[in-house]
Amino acid sequence: MKHTKVIKIEGLDKLYKDGTMALININLNVKKGEIFALLGPNGAGKTSLINSVCGIVKFSKGNIQVFGYDVLKEYRKSRSLIGLVPQELTTDSFETVQNTVSFSRGLFGKKKCDIKIENILKNLSLWDKRKSQIRTLSGGMKRRVMIAKALSHEPEILFLDEPSAGVDVELRKSMWNQIRNLKKSGVTIILTTHYIEEAEEMADRIGILNKGKLIMVERKNRIMKNLGKKIFEITLKKNIKSLPSVFNGFDLEIYSDTKLIYYNNPKNSKTIVDVLDKLKLHSIDVEDITTKRNSLEEIFINIVGQK
Ligand SMILES: Nc1ncnc2c1ncn2[C@@H]1O[C@H](COP(=O)(O)OP(=O)(O)O)[C@@H](O)[C@H]1O
Ligand SMILES: [Mg+2]
CATH class of the missing domain: 3.40.50.300 (P-loop containing nucleotide triphosphate hydrolases)
Structure with missing residues (x-):
């Protein structure tokens, strides 16, 4: 190397x-x-x-x-x-699992080695199927055979x-x-x-x-x-229609009459504790708080949307 x-x-x-x-x-x-x-x-x-x-x-x-x-x-x-498991599976073969994997090893100029092939098949739970023709296997098993083939020359x-x-x-x-x-x-x-x-x-x-x-x-x-903002959902005891102006600059939204959403952005200097303090000060009673994190899915959509 x-x-x-x-x-x-x-x-x-x-x-x-x-x-x-x-x-x-x-x-x-x-x-x-x-x-x-x-x-x-x-x-x-x-x-x-x-x-x-x-x-x-x-x-x-x-x-x-x-x-x-x-x-x-x-x-x-x-x-x-390199071992490659391609996107498209070519697995309509009449050949057995064991022979196919063993043959693959040979293609890379490696010496035949039954014990190595046995280990690969066992690790992928394919040992019981070693004598089966590939075309008879389920989709998932075929995928494993492809992995076994890719590993046959110890990449x-x-x-x-x-x-x-x-x-x-x-x-x-x-x-x-x-x-x-x-x-x-x-x-x-x-x-x-x-x-x-x-x-x-x-x-x-x-x-x-x-x-x-x-x-x-x-x-x-x-x-x-960095991108997964933490979100707090604050449930209030009583309906509110709007927020007092002291909350300007807080990353806080009214979600429904009884729910507030607070985005805990790393750039935001106001913390959830500041939010709760201010709510208390203005006699807005809190019933419950839950948190959730953006999924990678939401993050992904955000990134792609910016480009
Ligand atoms: N053989 C090909 N000839 C012409 N365009 C191709 C060929 N293979 C892939 N493409 C095009 O190249 C782009 C990338 O494809 P691909 O690498 O298969 O993407 P992915 O694997 O992320 O789905 C796509 O626009 C696809 O249509
Ligand atoms: Mg692809």
């Missing part, structure tokens, strides 16, 4: 022949051992980005390195470090393009666990998703892609902290 910077993307553009500009000046570093979620709506360019790194599409401009290896000039080396990096597409909730949860276990074993994971819950649940860092541009890359917790 030349580098610990696992993936380094600089000035990447992807222009398809029909004139679609799928990626515009992407700059991104992925760190060793992290789970990085590439989040964005359909058509944002997620698959184009992954496929550029994996050498499946030819990018138009910029450069990409995988562990310091140039993905064009040192393709075989860089590709051997350092695993790309999962929309791993939850067409997978039911239960299988999704178990797949998330398996992905976490892979992380524990030191594999760097990059997944794409348009499900915010998936990014929120899995990722250490999130990159938000929209219309070919990477508009934000942040630690997940920071995305939540």
Whole structure:
């Protein structure tokens, strides 16, 4: 290995022949051992980005390195470090699970190793199905076979393009666990998703892609902290129609006659305690207070709306 910077993307553009500009000046570093979620709506360019790194599409401009290896000039080396679970599953095969996964390993020039394949199949709960033909499996099981294939040559990096597409909730949860276990074993994971819950649940860092541009890359917790305003819902004992003018400058709204909404913005110098003090001072009695946080979904809509 030349580098610990696992993936380094600089000035990447992807222009398809029909004139679609799928990626515009992407700059991104992925760190060793992290789970990085590439989040964005359909058509944002997620698959184009992954496929550029994996050498499946030819990018138009910029450069990409995988562990310091140039993905064009040192393709075989860089590709051997990557496992890819593509968005589209090709699984109408009559071949058995075990043979397919074992064959995949061979494609990367790795020596046949039954015990390694056995471990991969066991970790993905596929061992019982090892003799089944792939076409007979359920959608979720097929997805696992694709993961097993991607892991067959023991890659350092695993790309999962929309791993939850067409997978039911239960299988999704178990797949998330398996992905976490892979992380524990030191594999760097990059997944794409348009499900915010998936990014929120899995990722250490999130990159938000929209219309070919990477508009934000942040630690997940920071995305939540910086943009996820905390909201207090204050229920009053009696109806009010308007607020006394002393509340001007407080980030406070009348939601209904008996409800106030207070946005606890980090930039706001007035705290919820100040609000409650002022309410008391003006004999506005409070019955109850509840809090809620913006979801990543709301945050996402906000960011995309600003761009
Ligand atoms: N082979 C292709 N030829 C032309 N345009 C394409 C091709 N593949 C994808 N695109 C376009 O590139 C943009 C990004 O697509 P894609 O990378 O698949 O996005 P995502 O994976 O985020 O849904 C879209 O506008 C899509 O229609
Ligand atoms: Mg896609």
